[in-house]
Amino acid sequence: RWQTLYSVNSVNTSSDITLKENIKYLCDTPNARAIKDENLSIQDMYDFIRDDLFLTSYNFIQDEDKDEKLGFIAQDIVDTKVGEKILVCNRDRDNTLGYDNGNFTSVISGALKVAIQKIEQLEARINELENQ
Numbered sequence: 634r635w636q637t638l639y640s641v642n643s644v645n646t647s648s649d650i651t652l653k654e655n656i657k658y659l660c661d662t663p664n665a666r667a668i669k670d671e672n673l674s675i676q677d678m679y680d681f682i683r684d685d686l687f688l689t690s691y692n693f694i695q696d697e698d699k700d701e702k703l704g705f706i707a708q709d710i711v712d713t714k715v716g717e718k719i720l721v722c723n724r725d726r727d728n729t730l731g732y733d734n735g736n737f738t739s740v741i742s743g744a745l746k747v748a749i750q751k752i753e754q755l756e757a758r759i760n761e762l763e764n765q
Contacts, residue, residue: 646735656668657669657670658670659673659674659675659678659743660674660675660743660746673714673715673718675743675744675746675747676747677714677715678715678740678741678743678744678747679743679744679747679748681710681713681714681715681716681740681744682740682741682744683744685709685710685713685715685716686705686709686710687705687706687709688703688704688705689703689704689705689706690702690703691704707720707730707731707732708730711730715740718736718740719732719733719736719737719740720732720733721733
């Protein structure tokens with residue numbers, strides 16, 4: 634593992650549809666031909682962030698300066714529906730657990746989408762009550 638990684642520009646993740654296959658959407662899409670994933674949804678991501686992800690402060694054992702980090706513990710989410718989608722086993726380093734940052738960012742995006750939808754529904758209900 635690297636201790637520190639610097640980049641002049643941000644890291645890009647390939648996202649072009651021509652590079653992908655077996656695409657299943659996790660939320661509603663305007664594309665009528667889209668295939669919906671029945672095993673995972675953005676509601677699952679929202680529930681995961683709300684119920685299963687426990688944030689911690691910690692430092693790595695090998696850090697001499699004991700810099701405090703923020704994050705979560707992989708073992709806390711290993712048996713969760715969403716956790717199994719983001720965790721990876723670092724076979725080159727004593728089989729320790731890590732996570733795929735791109736997948737984790739997508740989980741956060743899915744949870745945020747559900748939260749925004751809930752806020753908009755509540756705002757619409759409030760507006761209806763105010764206009765009565």
